[in-house]
């Protein structure tokens with residue numbers, strides 16, 4: 267069996283006033299895809315933050331990442347336990363790309379400068395795939411513009427480019443089409459899934475829109491919430 271890109275088992279995190287998320291088992295193959303669905307407040311963002319390593323688990327039996335260029339899986343659970351935060355940060359910057367609901371672009375930077383941010387964080391000043399991504403996403407004439415001078419759909423395209431500019435192993439997209447009309451949502455989803463696929467990256471999408479996810483062939487993983495215990499559970503294997 268191929269080594270999983272992400273492998274989590276028995277991961278728990280409490281939040282706020284008694285909420286608890288339990289990741290029973292989550293295993294994603296290199297280049298794998300999944301859509302995380304569930305009602306509001308069921309823990310989808312908490313799940314994504316744990317995966318993105320921006321949130322520390324309270325406990326984790328197993329939590330590993332094994333990107334293509336790694337000799338062996340990195341034991342992230344251990345890095346958290348030993349409070350090796352700079353190593354966690356390095357893994358995050360190198361291997362993850364993010365597309366947020368409203369783009370999350372820096373307003374004072376041009377679209378191109380925004381796109382280059384994820385590379386610059388890794389000390390890379392060469393443009394790599396950025397010019398080609400601008401062409402493929404059809405906004406090659408807008409690179410010098412600031413986010414406020416382009417449409418919301420064009421902003422989301424720039425956000426997709428920024429997520430892929432440093433060629434990460436995993437792209438995390440949190441409701442990336444929620445602020446778009448239906449036509450733009452379909453366009454951005456098409457471009458997102460195609461470009462992620464062409465780079466061989468894995469995609470984890472959080473969405474309220476099951477039909478959209480299913481329409482793009484993404485398997486669903488459900489965050490199930492039990493109000494009696496205020497506990498949500500999620501599991502997935504690919």
Ligand SMILES: Nc1ncnc2c1ncn2[C@@H]1O[C@H](COP(=O)(O)OP(=O)(O)OP(=O)(O)O)[C@@H](O)[C@H]1O
Nearest residue numbers: 281282283285304305306307308309310311312313
């Ligand atoms: N920063 C925080 N501090 C304390 N509690 C939080 C925090 N963020 C979320 N929570 C709580 O954690 C639980 C899960 O929230 P989360 O945002 O992960 O759910 P969600 O499924 O993403 O919701 P939505 O679909 O509305 O975005 C909720 O009870 C929420 O109030």
